[in-house]
Amino acid sequence: xxxxxxxxxxxxxxxxxxxxxxxxxxxxxxxxxxxxxxxxxxxxxxxxxxxxxxxxxxxxxxxxxxxxxxxxxxxxxxxxxxxxxxxxxxxxxxxxxxxxxxxxxxxxxxxxxxxxxxxxxxxxxxxxxxxxxxxxxxxxxxxxxxxxxxxxxxxxxxxxxxxxxxxxxxxxxxxxxxxxxxxxxxxxxxxxxxxxxxxxxxxxxxxxxxxxxxxxxxxxxxxxxxxxxxxxxxxxxxxxxxxxxxxxxxxxx
Numbered sequence: 001x002x003x004x005x006x007x008x009x010x011x012x013x014x015x016x017x018x019x020x021x022x023x024x025x026x027x028x029x030x031x032x033x034x035x036x037x038x039x040x041x042x043x044x045x046x047x048x049x050x051x052x053x054x055x056x057x058x059x060x061x062x063x064x065x066x067x068x069x070x071x072x073x074x075x076x077x078x079x080x081x082x083x084x085x086x087x088x089x090x091x092x093x094x095x096x097x098x099x100x101x102x103x104x105x106x107x108x109x110x111x112x113x114x115x116x117x118x119x120x121x122x123x124x125x126x127x128x129x130x131x132x133x134x135x136x137x138x139x140x141x142x143x144x145x146x147x148x149x150x151x152x153x154x155x156x157x158x159x160x161x162x163x164x165x166x167x168x169x170x171x172x173x174x175x176x177x178x179x180x181x182x183x184x185x186x187x188x189x190x191x192x193x194x195x196x197x198x199x200x201x202x203x204x205x206x207x208x209x210x211x212x213x214x215x216x217x218x219x220x221x222x223x224x225x226x227x228x229x230x231x232x233x234x235x236x237x238x239x240x241x242x243x244x245x246x247x248x249x250x251x252x253x
Contacts, residue, residue: 044132056105143165181197
Protein backbone atom coordinates (compact mmCIF):
# COMPACT_ATOMS: atom_id res chain seq x y z
CA UNK A 1 0.00 0.00 0.00
CA UNK A 2 1.01 3.62 -0.33
CA UNK A 3 -0.19 7.10 0.65
CA UNK A 4 -0.69 10.18 -1.49
CA UNK A 5 0.03 13.69 -0.14
CA UNK A 6 -0.81 17.22 -1.26
CA UNK A 7 1.95 19.89 -0.93
CA UNK A 8 1.21 23.62 -0.63
CA UNK A 9 2.26 26.04 -3.34
CA UNK A 10 5.47 27.14 -1.62
CA UNK A 11 6.52 23.63 -0.60
CA UNK A 12 6.51 24.22 3.13
CA UNK A 13 3.83 21.78 4.14
CA UNK A 14 1.81 18.81 2.99
CA UNK A 15 -1.37 17.07 3.82
CA UNK A 16 -2.17 13.31 3.62
CA UNK A 17 -4.85 12.83 1.01
CA UNK A 18 -5.43 9.06 0.72
CA UNK A 19 -3.99 5.59 1.26
CA UNK A 20 -3.92 3.18 -1.70
CA UNK A 21 -3.47 -0.59 -1.62
CA UNK A 22 -2.01 -2.35 -4.64
CA UNK A 23 -3.08 -5.85 -5.70
CA UNK A 24 -0.86 -8.44 -7.33
CA UNK A 25 -1.49 -8.96 -11.03
CA UNK A 26 -3.37 -12.15 -11.92
CA UNK A 27 -2.20 -14.38 -14.76
CA UNK A 28 -3.06 -17.92 -15.91
CA UNK A 29 -0.37 -20.57 -16.37
CA UNK A 30 -1.14 -23.41 -18.78
CA UNK A 31 0.11 -27.00 -18.82
CA UNK A 32 -1.02 -29.77 -21.20
CA UNK A 33 -0.57 -33.45 -20.45
CA UNK A 34 -1.56 -36.94 -21.61
CA UNK A 35 -1.71 -39.91 -19.28
CA UNK A 36 0.78 -42.02 -21.20
CA UNK A 37 3.54 -39.42 -21.56
CA UNK A 38 2.93 -36.73 -18.93
CA UNK A 39 3.39 -33.06 -19.76
CA UNK A 40 3.66 -31.94 -23.38
CA UNK A 41 5.68 -28.78 -23.97
CA UNK A 42 4.43 -25.89 -26.05
CA UNK A 43 6.18 -26.46 -29.37
CA UNK A 44 6.81 -30.11 -28.50
CA UNK A 45 5.39 -33.29 -30.05
CA UNK A 46 3.15 -36.24 -29.26
CA UNK A 47 2.86 -39.61 -31.01
CA UNK A 48 -0.38 -41.58 -31.38
CA UNK A 49 1.70 -44.67 -32.10
CA UNK A 50 0.90 -47.20 -34.80
CA UNK A 51 -2.43 -48.69 -35.87
CA UNK A 52 -3.88 -50.47 -38.87
CA UNK A 53 -6.10 -48.81 -41.46
CA UNK A 54 -9.69 -48.57 -40.26
CA UNK A 55 -8.77 -48.81 -36.56
CA UNK A 56 -8.91 -45.27 -35.16
CA UNK A 57 -6.92 -44.21 -32.08
CA UNK A 58 -8.31 -41.63 -29.63
CA UNK A 59 -6.25 -39.84 -26.97
CA UNK A 60 -7.40 -37.67 -24.06
CA UNK A 61 -5.41 -34.54 -23.20
CA UNK A 62 -5.69 -32.62 -19.91
CA UNK A 63 -5.23 -28.86 -19.57
CA UNK A 64 -4.25 -27.59 -16.11
CA UNK A 65 -4.19 -23.95 -14.98
CA UNK A 66 -1.71 -23.47 -12.13
CA UNK A 67 -1.78 -19.67 -12.42
CA UNK A 68 -3.67 -17.03 -10.46
CA UNK A 69 -6.07 -15.97 -13.20
CA UNK A 70 -8.78 -17.73 -15.22
CA UNK A 71 -7.47 -19.53 -18.32
CA UNK A 72 -9.56 -18.95 -21.45
CA UNK A 73 -9.48 -21.46 -24.32
CA UNK A 74 -10.69 -21.33 -27.92
CA UNK A 75 -10.10 -22.34 -31.55
CA UNK A 76 -8.88 -25.92 -31.16
CA UNK A 77 -7.54 -27.12 -34.52
CA UNK A 78 -5.93 -30.36 -35.76
CA UNK A 79 -4.15 -31.39 -38.99
CA UNK A 80 -5.35 -33.74 -41.73
CA UNK A 81 -5.55 -37.34 -40.60
CA UNK A 82 -6.90 -36.33 -37.21
CA UNK A 83 -10.25 -35.16 -35.88
CA UNK A 84 -11.61 -33.54 -32.73
CA UNK A 85 -13.45 -36.30 -30.89
CA UNK A 86 -14.40 -34.01 -27.99
CA UNK A 87 -13.75 -30.28 -27.68
CA UNK A 88 -12.78 -28.49 -24.46
CA UNK A 89 -14.88 -29.68 -21.53
CA UNK A 90 -14.82 -26.04 -20.43
CA UNK A 91 -13.48 -23.00 -22.23
CA UNK A 92 -12.80 -21.24 -18.90
CA UNK A 93 -10.44 -23.04 -16.51
CA UNK A 94 -10.29 -21.87 -12.91
CA UNK A 95 -7.02 -20.68 -11.38
CA UNK A 96 -5.08 -22.60 -8.78
CA UNK A 97 -5.15 -26.03 -10.40
CA UNK A 98 -8.37 -26.05 -12.42
CA UNK A 99 -8.55 -28.66 -15.19
CA UNK A 100 -10.40 -29.55 -18.38
CA UNK A 101 -9.91 -32.15 -21.10
CA UNK A 102 -10.24 -32.60 -24.85
CA UNK A 103 -9.99 -35.68 -27.09
CA UNK A 104 -8.29 -36.10 -30.47
CA UNK A 105 -8.66 -39.08 -32.83
CA UNK A 106 -6.17 -40.33 -35.39
CA UNK A 107 -8.76 -41.41 -37.95
CA UNK A 108 -6.66 -44.14 -39.66
CA UNK A 109 -8.58 -43.71 -42.91
CA UNK A 110 -5.54 -44.24 -45.13
CA UNK A 111 -2.15 -45.90 -44.95
CA UNK A 112 0.58 -43.39 -44.16
CA UNK A 113 2.21 -41.29 -41.46
CA UNK A 114 -0.16 -38.41 -40.64
CA UNK A 115 1.55 -35.47 -38.99
CA UNK A 116 0.90 -31.80 -38.32
CA UNK A 117 0.28 -29.14 -35.71
CA UNK A 118 -2.39 -29.22 -33.03
CA UNK A 119 -3.06 -25.71 -31.76
CA UNK A 120 -5.48 -23.67 -29.69
CA UNK A 121 -5.73 -20.09 -28.46
CA UNK A 122 -5.49 -19.14 -24.79
CA UNK A 123 -4.63 -16.16 -22.60
CA UNK A 124 -1.35 -17.40 -21.10
CA UNK A 125 0.91 -14.52 -22.12
CA UNK A 126 3.92 -16.59 -23.13
CA UNK A 127 2.22 -19.75 -24.48
CA UNK A 128 -0.40 -18.40 -26.85
CA UNK A 129 -1.23 -20.10 -29.07
CA UNK A 130 -0.35 -23.40 -27.44
CA UNK A 131 0.74 -25.80 -30.17
CA UNK A 132 2.55 -29.08 -30.59
CA UNK A 133 3.12 -31.63 -33.35
CA UNK A 134 0.96 -34.75 -33.40
CA UNK A 135 1.87 -37.74 -35.54
CA UNK A 136 1.33 -41.46 -35.95
CA UNK A 137 1.59 -44.38 -38.32
CA UNK A 138 -1.21 -46.20 -40.16
CA UNK A 139 -0.28 -49.55 -41.71
CA UNK A 140 -1.98 -52.36 -43.61
CA UNK A 141 -3.46 -55.23 -41.62
CA UNK A 142 -2.35 -58.79 -42.35
CA UNK A 143 -4.94 -59.96 -44.87
CA UNK A 144 -5.63 -63.69 -45.06
CA UNK A 145 -7.89 -65.66 -47.39
CA UNK A 146 -10.00 -68.64 -46.42
CA UNK A 147 -10.45 -71.50 -47.03
CA UNK A 148 -6.78 -72.42 -47.40
CA UNK A 149 -7.60 -74.87 -50.21
CA UNK A 150 -10.45 -75.52 -52.64
CA UNK A 151 -12.29 -78.74 -53.45
CA UNK A 152 -11.98 -80.37 -56.85
CA UNK A 153 -14.57 -80.22 -59.58
CA UNK A 154 -16.09 -82.51 -62.15
CA UNK A 155 -16.60 -81.87 -65.85
CA UNK A 156 -20.24 -81.02 -66.50
CA UNK A 157 -21.13 -80.55 -62.81
CA UNK A 158 -22.04 -77.16 -61.35
CA UNK A 159 -19.31 -75.73 -59.08
CA UNK A 160 -19.53 -72.95 -56.46
CA UNK A 161 -17.04 -72.04 -53.76
CA UNK A 162 -16.43 -68.73 -51.95
CA UNK A 163 -13.08 -67.25 -50.96
CA UNK A 164 -13.27 -64.73 -48.08
CA UNK A 165 -10.71 -62.17 -46.89
CA UNK A 166 -10.18 -61.09 -43.29
CA UNK A 167 -10.05 -58.97 -41.14
CA UNK A 168 -13.54 -57.62 -41.68
CA UNK A 169 -13.82 -55.00 -44.40
CA UNK A 170 -14.85 -54.45 -48.00
CA UNK A 171 -12.60 -56.22 -50.51
CA UNK A 172 -12.25 -56.78 -54.22
CA UNK A 173 -10.91 -60.07 -55.54
CA UNK A 174 -8.84 -60.90 -58.61
CA UNK A 175 -6.94 -63.80 -60.17
CA UNK A 176 -3.42 -62.37 -60.29
CA UNK A 177 -1.55 -65.37 -61.68
CA UNK A 178 -2.42 -68.69 -63.30
CA UNK A 179 -5.95 -69.41 -64.50
CA UNK A 180 -9.21 -70.77 -63.21
CA UNK A 181 -10.51 -74.05 -64.64
CA UNK A 182 -12.15 -73.63 -68.04
CA UNK A 183 -15.81 -72.81 -67.48
CA UNK A 184 -15.37 -71.17 -64.04
CA UNK A 185 -15.42 -67.45 -63.21
CA UNK A 186 -14.50 -65.34 -60.16
CA UNK A 187 -16.97 -62.79 -58.79
CA UNK A 188 -14.63 -59.85 -58.05
CA UNK A 189 -16.93 -58.27 -55.48
CA UNK A 190 -17.59 -61.27 -53.21
CA UNK A 191 -14.92 -63.85 -54.06
CA UNK A 192 -17.23 -66.59 -55.30
CA UNK A 193 -15.86 -69.02 -57.89
CA UNK A 194 -18.68 -70.57 -59.85
CA UNK A 195 -19.62 -72.18 -63.17
CA UNK A 196 -19.43 -75.57 -64.81
CA UNK A 197 -15.99 -77.02 -65.61
CA UNK A 198 -15.48 -78.13 -69.20
CA UNK A 199 -11.90 -79.43 -69.15
CA UNK A 200 -9.91 -81.76 -66.93
CA UNK A 201 -6.63 -81.15 -65.22
CA UNK A 202 -5.10 -79.42 -62.25
CA UNK A 203 -5.58 -75.64 -62.53
CA UNK A 204 -3.21 -73.55 -60.41
CA UNK A 205 -3.88 -69.87 -59.71
CA UNK A 206 -3.49 -67.06 -57.18
CA UNK A 207 -6.37 -65.00 -55.80
CA UNK A 208 -5.50 -61.57 -54.39
CA UNK A 209 -7.86 -59.59 -52.15
CA UNK A 210 -7.52 -55.79 -51.99
CA UNK A 211 -9.01 -53.76 -49.14
CA UNK A 212 -11.25 -51.18 -50.79
CA UNK A 213 -9.87 -47.64 -50.75
CA UNK A 214 -6.33 -48.74 -49.95
CA UNK A 215 -3.26 -50.45 -51.34
CA UNK A 216 -3.52 -53.25 -48.76
CA UNK A 217 -3.55 -56.75 -50.24
CA UNK A 218 -3.37 -60.37 -49.26
CA UNK A 219 -3.26 -63.49 -51.41
CA UNK A 220 -3.43 -67.27 -51.43
CA UNK A 221 -2.35 -69.80 -54.04
CA UNK A 222 -4.98 -72.37 -54.97
CA UNK A 223 -5.33 -75.47 -57.10
CA UNK A 224 -8.58 -76.96 -58.39
CA UNK A 225 -8.36 -80.46 -59.86
CA UNK A 226 -11.10 -81.14 -62.40
CA UNK A 227 -11.75 -84.77 -63.21
CA UNK A 228 -14.03 -86.73 -65.50
CA UNK A 229 -17.29 -87.94 -64.08
CA UNK A 230 -17.68 -91.64 -63.36
CA UNK A 231 -19.22 -93.04 -66.54
CA UNK A 232 -21.29 -96.20 -66.29
CA UNK A 233 -22.96 -98.19 -69.04
CA UNK A 234 -26.29 -99.96 -68.78
CA UNK A 235 -27.50 -102.56 -68.89
CA UNK A 236 -24.70 -104.33 -67.06
CA UNK A 237 -25.14 -107.40 -69.34
CA UNK A 238 -26.73 -108.21 -72.68
CA UNK A 239 -29.14 -110.95 -73.61
CA UNK A 240 -28.07 -113.75 -75.94
CA UNK A 241 -28.98 -114.01 -79.62
CA UNK A 242 -30.13 -116.70 -82.05
CA UNK A 243 -28.66 -117.49 -85.48
CA UNK A 244 -30.83 -116.06 -88.14
CA UNK A 245 -32.96 -114.04 -85.69
CA UNK A 246 -32.91 -110.25 -85.66
CA UNK A 247 -31.13 -108.78 -82.61
CA UNK A 248 -31.39 -105.28 -81.11
CA UNK A 249 -30.21 -104.06 -77.69
CA UNK A 250 -29.21 -100.56 -76.59
CA UNK A 251 -26.26 -99.71 -74.40
CA UNK A 252 -26.60 -96.36 -72.62
CA UNK A 253 -23.93 -94.34 -70.83
